[in-house]
Amino acid sequence: MKNNIKRKVIACAIALAFPLTAMADxxxxxxxxxxxxxxxxxxxxxxxxxxxxxQSATKQDVAELKQDVADVSAQSTEWKTSDSIVHLAGYGDVxxxxxxxxxxxxxxxxxxxxxxxQYKDFxxxxxxxxxxxLADGTTDxxxxxxxxxxxxxxxxxxxxxxxxxxxxxxxxxGHPSWINKLTSAPVxxxxxxxxxxxxxxxxxxxxxxxGNDTSYANYAVYTANGPVLEILGGEIAEINTGGRTSxxxxxxxxxxxxxxxxxxMLEIGFSGATGEVAGDEEPNATRDxxxxxxxxxxxxxxxxxxxEYIKQKVGSAANSESPASASWDAxxxxxxxxxxxxxxxxxxxxxxxxxxxxxxDQKQWAxxxxxxxxxxxxxxxxxxxxDGRQGTLADSDIFQTQLSYGF
Amino acid sequence: MMTTLIQKxxxxxxxxxxxxxxxxxxxxxxxxAEDSPLEGDVSRGAISWGQNCSRCHExxxxxxxxxxxxRPIVAHMRLRGGLTGQQQRDILAFxxxxxxxxxxxxxxxxxxxxxxxPSQSGQATYNQTCIACHGADGKGALPGVPDFxxxxxxxxxxxxxxxxxxxxxxxxxxxxxxxxxKGGNADLNDADIKSVxxxxxxxxxx
Numbered sequence: 177m178k179n180n181i182k183r184k185v186i187a188c189a190i191a192l193a194f195p196l197t198a199m200a201d202x203x204x205x206x207x208x209x210x211x212x213x214x215x216x217x218x219x220x221x222x223x224x225x226x227x228x229x230x231q232s233a234t235k236q237d238v239a240e241l242k243q244d245v246a247d248v249s250a251q252s253t254e255w256k257t258s259d260s261i262v263h264l265a266g267y268g269d270v271x272x273x274x275x276x277x278x279x280x281x282x283x284x285x286x287x288x289x290x291x292x293x294q295y296k297d298f299x300x301x302x303x304x305x306x307x308x309x310l311a312d313g314t315t316d317x318x319x320x321x322x323x324x325x326x327x328x329x330x331x332x333x334x335x336x337x338x339x340x341x342x343x344x345x346x347x348x349x350g351h352p353s354w355i356n357k358l359t360s361a362p363v364x365x366x367x368x369x370x371x372x373x374x375x376x377x378x379x380x381x382x383x384x385x386x387g388n389d390t391s392y393a394n395y396a397v398y399t400a401n402g403p404v405l406e407i408l409g410g411e412i413a414e415i416n417t418g419g420r421t422s423x424x425x426x427x428x429x430x431x432x433x434x435x436x437x438x439x440x441m442l443e444i445g446f447s448g449a450t451g452e453v454a455g456d457e458e459p460n461a462t463r464d465x466x467x468x469x470x471x472x473x474x475x476x477x478x479x480x481x482x483x484e485y486i487k488q489k490v491g492s493a494a495n496s497e498s499p500a501s502a503s504w505d506a507x508x509x510x511x512x513x514x515x516x517x518x519x520x521x522x523x524x525x526x527x528x529x530x531x532x533x534x535x536x537d538q539k540q541w542a543x544x545x546x547x548x549x550x551x552x553x554x555x556x557x558x559x560x561x562x563d564g565r566q567g568t569l570a571d572s573d574i575f576q577t578q579l580s581y582g583f
Numbered sequence: 584m585m586t587t588l589i590q591k592x593x594x595x596x597x598x599x600x601x602x603x604x605x606x607x608x609x610x611x612x613x614x615x616a617e618d619s620p621l622e623g624d625v626s627r628g629a630i631s632w633g634q635n636c637s638r639c640h641e642x643x644x645x646x647x648x649x650x651x652x653x654r655p656i657v658a659h660m661r662l663r664g665g666l667t668g669q670q671q672r673d674i675l676a677f678x679x680x681x682x683x684x685x686x687x688x689x690x691x692x693x694x695x696x697x698x699x700x701p702s703q704s705g706q707a708t709y710n711q712t713c714i715a716c717h718g719a720d721g722k723g724a725l726p727g728v729p730d731f732x733x734x735x736x737x738x739x740x741x742x743x744x745x746x747x748x749x750x751x752x753x754x755x756x757x758x759x760x761x762x763x764x765k766g767g768n769a770d771l772n773d774a775d776i777k778s779v780x781x782x783x784x785x786x787x788x789x
Contacts (some may be wrong), residue, residue: 263655292655300658327658330668349663355640383665390634394665435665440634475638477723516727517756551641551760582640 232385259296266290266304269353269580276572282580285309288320288352300325321374335398338419341372342379342433343395343447345471352506354582357480357512357523357546359558360574363507363538364486364529368406371486371506372417372449372467375400377428392437402429402465405490405498407455412532415488416456424459427452427526431467445471453490455497462489464499478514483507502532519548523558538570539563552582621672625768626711628677631670633715633724637666642725644760645681645767653678681763701774705782708775712766721787730754732785738788742780749776 233241266289274280286308293301303322310316323337340348346365350356364370377400386393401423406413431449438444447469452462471484487505508527515521523544530537544558556578566571621740636642648656653675661671701708709717718724721731737745754761765771771779 229675261651261655265651265656265659265764294655294658297654297658300655302659325658325662327661327668333662335662349639381662381665383667383670385667389630392665392667396665443638473638477725548641551605551643552647 177309193439196469198374205230239537261292261294263292263294264289265292265583266411267352267354267582269578271359271574271576271578273285273574275569275574279526283311285351298327302328323379324368331382331384331544332380333382335381336377338374338376339398340374341417342398343431343449343467344433344469344484345443345445345473345482346484347371347373350482353578353580354554357510357521357556358525358542358544359556359576360542360560361579362484362506362510362525362527362542363540363562364504364527365484365508367418368414368416368428368506369506369531369536370488370529371451371469371484372403372488374417374419375429376419376421377401386436386438391441394435394437395432397429397430397432399428402427402451403453403488405453405455407457407496407498410497412455412490412498412500415490415502415504417488425452425454425462426459427462429453429465433469435471441475443471445469445473447471447486454493458496461493461496463493463496465489478516480512481508503530504532505530514548521546521548535565535568536570537564553580555579598619604745609626623672623674623676625673625680625770627669627682628673628675629712631636631666631714631715632674632677635666636660636672637662637725641787642760645678645763646761648678648682650679650682653682655672677767683764683769699772699774701778702770702772703775703778705775705778705780706786708768708771708779709782712768713779716762716766721783727755727760731783732789738784739758745780745783746776747753749780 181192204553210530266287268287269284271280271284271290273279273283286306288304288306290302290304297478299318301322301324304320305314306318308316319338321338321340323335326334328334342348346362351361351365358540375398377398379396379398379400381394381396383392383394385391390450401420403415404416404420405415429449429451431447431451433445433447435443435445447467449467451464451465453465454462466489467487468489469484469486472482474481485505485507487503489503490501492499492501506527506529508525510523510525512521512523523542525542525544526540539549540563541561542558543561544556546556548554556576558576558578560574560576562571562573600682605773626718645653657671657675657678660666660674661668666674703711714724716725717731718728723730731738740748750765752762752764767774
C-alpha cells in the first residue's frame with residue numbers, strides 16, 4: 177500500500193516537473209535576447225559616445241579658440257582705435273572742348289589726389305596734388321595746398337603751410353570739378369586772374385554759434401607772403417597769386433574772410449586783404465596791395481544760388497618799370513536746379529572779368545546741363561557764350577563736355 | 584586821395600575786426616565750456632549734416648565710407664565749412680551711426696511689437712531724428728527726399744511698408760542717397776517707429 181502511494185507521489189512530481197522545466201527554458205531565452213539587445217544598444221551608445229568625444233572640443237580646444245577670437249578681435253579693432261589715420265580723397269576729370277575758330281580736342285585730363293593724415297583729433301595734415309597733362313603731352317605736377325592744421329579748441333584751428341586763399345568762396349570751396357556745376361571756372365576766377373588762388377603763411381579759422389541753434393558765423397584770418405607782379409614790356413602782365421616761398425619785397429599780406437549764416441543754407445561772406453606787393457624783377461618797387469570781396473551762397477530744396485565779387489588792386493610805384501596802378505575785378509551770379517527725381521540738373525551763370533589788359537576782359541553766359549551718376553560723379557555739357565575784344569580768345573564761344581569724379 | 588584813404592582805413596579796420604574774431608571765439612570757449620557736451624550727438628549731427636554739407640556740394644551717402652574714413656573727412660570739412668568742433672563731433676556721430684548695415688533679424692521681424700513703450704512722443708522723435716532731411720513741413724529739406732504732404736506720396740503706402748522702410752532704411756528712386764536704418768538713430772525701438780509714423784500721418788497725411 178505504501179509503495180503504491182510512493183509511486184503515485186513520484187509520478188505526480190515528475191508530471192509537475194516537466195512543465196516547470198519548459199517554462200524556465202522560455203524565460204531564459206527571453207532574458208538572453210534582452211541581454212543581447214542591450215549589448216547591441218550599449219555598443220551603439222559607446223560608438224556614438226566615442227564619435228562625440230572625437231568631435232567635441234576639449235578645454236584646451238576651447239581655450240585656443242578663445243585666444244583666436246581675442247586675436248582677431250584685437251586685429252579688427254586696432255585700426256579703429258589707432259591714433260593716426262591716413263585717408264586718400266580727391267577728384268579727377270576729363271574734358272572735351274570745341275571753340276569757335278579752334279580745333280576741337282580732348283583738352284584736359286586732371287587727377288588731383290588729396291591725402292589726409294590725422295593724428296588723434298587735434299592734428300590734420302592735408303595736401304592736394306594737381307597732376308595734369310599739358311598741351312605738349314608732358315605732365316605737370318603742382319602742389320595745390322599742403323597744410324598742417326592744429327585744432328586748438330572747438331572754435332579755432334591754426335593752419336600753417338600753403339593754403340587755398342580764404343578770400344571768397346569759389347577758390348577755396350567751389351572749384352573742384354565734381355562740385356562746380358559748370359565745366360569751367362567763372363571768368364576772372366581762374367589762375368592769375370581777379371581771385372587770389374593760394375598763399376603761403378599761417379591762418380586761423382573756425383566757426384562759432386551766434387546765440388541760437390540755427391545761426392552761425394565762420395571766419396578765416398591769415399598772414400602770408402602775398403602775390404608778385406609779372407611785369408613785361410613796361411606793363412603789368414599779371415598778378416601771380418599761386419603762392420611762393422619767397423617774398424622779395426619783404427612785406428607780408430594780412431587778410432581774411434568772415435561768413436554769416438543767419439539761417440540754415442544761407443551764407444553771406446565778406447573778404448579783405450591788405451599789404452605790399454612788388455614785381456618779381458624789381459623787389460624795391462613796392463606798392464600797395466588791397467583785396468575786397470563779397471560772396472553769397474543759398475540753397476533751397478533743389479535750387480542753389482551762388483554769387484561772388486572779388487577785386488584785387490595794386491597802387492602806383494614811381495620807381496617801377498610800370499609805375500601806374502592796376503586792378504583786376506570779377507563777379508558772377510549762378511543758379512542751378514536739380515530736376516528731381518531724375519538725375520538731371522541745369523545750371524546758368526553770368527560773369528564779368530575786368531583786367532588791366534583789355535584783351536583779357538570778358539563777359540560770359542554759361543549754360544549747362546549735367547547728369548549725375550552719383551552725388552560725386554557727373555557728366556557736364558556746357559556752352560559758354562563769350563563776349564570779349566573782337567578777334568581775341570576771350571570773344572570765342574566754346575562748347576565743353578566734362579566727366580568728373582570726386583572720391 | 585581821400586577816397587583811397589577811406590578805402591584803406593575801411594579795409595584795415597575790417598582786417599583788424601577779423602583778427603579779433605579768434606579772441607571772441609576763445610572767450611566763447613570759456614563761457615560755453617560747462618554746458619557744451621563733449622561727445623557727438625547723433626540727432627544734432629543729423630541736423631548739422633543736413634544744414635551744412637549740401638550748401639556746397641551734393642550730399643554724400645553715409646554708407647560711402649567706414650567709421651574710420653569719416654574721421655579725417657569730417658575734420659577736413661570742419662575747416663572747409665567753418666564748423667565748430669561740436670558740429671564736427673555731432674556730424675561724425677551721425678555719419679558713423681548711419682553707415683551700419685541693417686541687422687538681419689530686422690528683416691524677419693517686421694511686425695511692431697506692442698510690448699514696448701515709445702521712449703518719447705512721435706513728434707519729439709521726428710524733431711530729433713527726421714527733421715533734418717524731411718523738414719519741419721514734411722516736404723523734404725534735401726533733394727530727393729519725398730514730400731509727405733502729397734496725397735499720392737510716401738504716406739499713401741501701408742503701415743507695414745513704411746515701418747519696414749523706417750526700420751531698414753530706404754532709397755527713394757532717383758534720390759542721391761538712402762535714408763539710413765531708423766534715420767541713423769539706433770536707439771529707436773519698435774514703439775518709437777510706430778509712434779513717429781502715427782505723427783507723420785496726423786501731421787502730413789491727407
